[in-house]
Amino acid sequence: MKKIFATKLLRPQVLENSRGVRAEELKRFYRRILDKARKNENIEISKESAMLMNNILCRMSMGRSFSEENGEAERVRGLVGESYALVKKIFFAATLRRLLEKLRIPLFRKEIMGVSDRFDELLERIIVEHKDKLEKEHQVMDMMDVLLAAYRDKNAEYKITRNHIKSFFVDLFVGGTDTSVQTTQWTMAEIINNPNILQTLRKEIDSVVGKSRLIHETDIPNLPYLQAVVKEGLRLHPPGPLLIRTFQERCEMKGFYIPEKTTLVINAYAVMRDPDSWEDPDEFKPERFLSYSRSGQEDEKEQTLKYLSFGGGRRGCPGVNLGYIFVGTAIGMMVQCFDWKIEGDKVNMEETYGGMNLTMVNPLKCTPVPRTQPFSFTSNLEILSS
Numbered sequence: 001m002k003k004i005f006a007t008k009l010l011r012p013q014v015l016e017n018s019r020g021v022r023a024e025e026l027k028r029f030y031r032r033i034l035d036k037a038r039k040n041e042n043i044e045i046s047k048e049s050a051m052l053m054n055n056i057l058c059r060m061s062m063g064r065s066f067s068e069e070n071g072e073a074e075r076v077r078g079l080v081g082e083s084y085a086l087v088k089k090i091f092f093a094a095t096l097r098r099l100l101e102k103l104r105i106p107l108f109r110k111e112i113m114g115v116s117d118r119f120d121e122l123l124e125r126i127i128v129e130h131k132d133k134l135e136k137e138h139q140v141m142d143m144m145d146v147l148l149a150a151y152r153d154k155n156a157e158y159k160i161t162r163n164h165i166k167s168f169f170v171d172l173f174v175g176g177t178d179t180s181v182q183t184t185q186w187t188m189a190e191i192i193n194n195p196n197i198l199q200t201l202r203k204e205i206d207s208v209v210g211k212s213r214l215i216h217e218t219d220i221p222n223l224p225y226l227q228a229v230v231k232e233g234l235r236l237h238p239p240g241p242l243l244i245r246t247f248q249e250r251c252e253m254k255g256f257y258i259p260e261k262t263t264l265v266i267n268a269y270a271v272m273r274d275p276d277s278w279e280d281p282d283e284f285k286p287e288r289f290l291s292y293s294r295s296g297q298e299d300e301k302e303q304t305l306k307y308l309s310f311g312g313g314r315r316g317c318p319g320v321n322l323g324y325i326f327v328g329t330a331i332g333m334m335v336q337c338f339d340w341k342i343e344g345d346k347v348n349m350e351e352t353y354g355g356m357n358l359t360m361v362n363p364l365k366c367t368p369v370p371r372t373q374p375f376s377f378t379s380n381l382e383i384l385s386s
């Protein structure tokens with residue numbers, strides 16, 4: 001499945017084809033925030049950005065977004081949340097696995113089956129919807145169409161089953177949404193707590209993008225400070241702080257004997273705050289990434305070993321590029337178009353390991369205040385409304 005992720009959904013050419021979808025969803029995200037700003041209402045950054053990320057991923061993969069009106073979108077978000085909570089329970093229960101198995105206590109079987117059945121029901125409906133559409137339109141349009149075509153094709157490069165298709169989408173929702181949402185929330189909180197960084201970032205965006213159009217993802221390569229801010233947000237607040245591997249074979253490492261099937265837990269959070277590797281490790285200093293890329297001193301291999309926000313190796317995150325696009329454009333738009341008011345002087349940065357991901361104890365709530373003239377959009381052109 002990972003190969004399918006890498007070749008069919010996330011390779012640069014495919015990402016380029018779906019750029020229009022992401023641009024449209026970014027505009028919808030902007031309009032929702034603008035609406036709140038006009039009503040002087042506060043927003044919960046994680047809820048708004050979850051809607052953005054979910055809609056983009058669903059449209060990229062299934063050619064549709066889940067409807068907010070009939071509660072479908074909320075059901076998907078709920079299922080993803082339940083999956084995270086379950087993984088956390090299973091992870092901690094694994095330490096007692098032998099004892100529980102001896103006592104013949106099944107590990108969360110009922111809960112796992114419950115979530116799995118509900119995902120199954122939802123995805124089955126979407127598969128049927130696609131098959132009907134394909135029969136009528138005879139067009140290959142999105143990921144689901146491509147996978148269904150491969151499922152029917154006896155000579156396809158990848159032999160896939162209906163269950164493969166379903167598990168692919170579960171991986172996509174679970175791996176792709178909350179990670180990007182948490183990163184957006186944490187990075188925005190750091191920006192609000194550091195007004196100097198907000199000013200520097202805004203200056204860069206204003207000089208590259210200006211104030212007469214909305215930021216595009218194609219602007220990101222020309223916004224090195226924005227890239228550094230996102231990277232630093234990910235360093236201090238990696239949504240996946242623990243990486244897990246199992247040894248396939250026994251081996252010896254630096255004098256330690258490691259038996260076969262040993263589970264290894266890597267604390268990526270601690271690695272990325274290690275004072276031996278990072279100067280002022282607990283401080284939010286995006287500049288550190290600018291100086292690395294300018295001086296070229298940092299050996300790439302060394303960087304890979306100490307920067308683990310996307311994991312690494314064969315099981316590393318296949319969605320890195322998309323993740324940077326999601327977070328970069330969301331943060332870029334929020335900084336470009338709005339000022340942000342919070343209650344009190346500083347955002348409370350207390351953290352909790354709330355499921356599979358590192359999240360905020362008090363979700364970030366703030367009130368947007370427009371700083372640019374509102375944009376109105378006619379097709380793909382942006383104009384200033386008077």
Ligand code: HEM
Nearest residue numbers: 175176179180183240309310311312315316317319322323
């Ligand atoms: C800022 C955003 C993101 C972060 C921080 C992130 C982080 C991670 C991390 C830490 C892992 C585990 C890697 C390991 O164990 O070495 C992972 C795996 C994964 N991620 Fe991401 N991710 C992000 C966005 C995405 C997106 C947008 C997608 C899909 C479109 C995605 C799909 C996946 C999948 C499918 C896996 C499992 C890979 C496997 O098991 O081999 N991620 N991600």
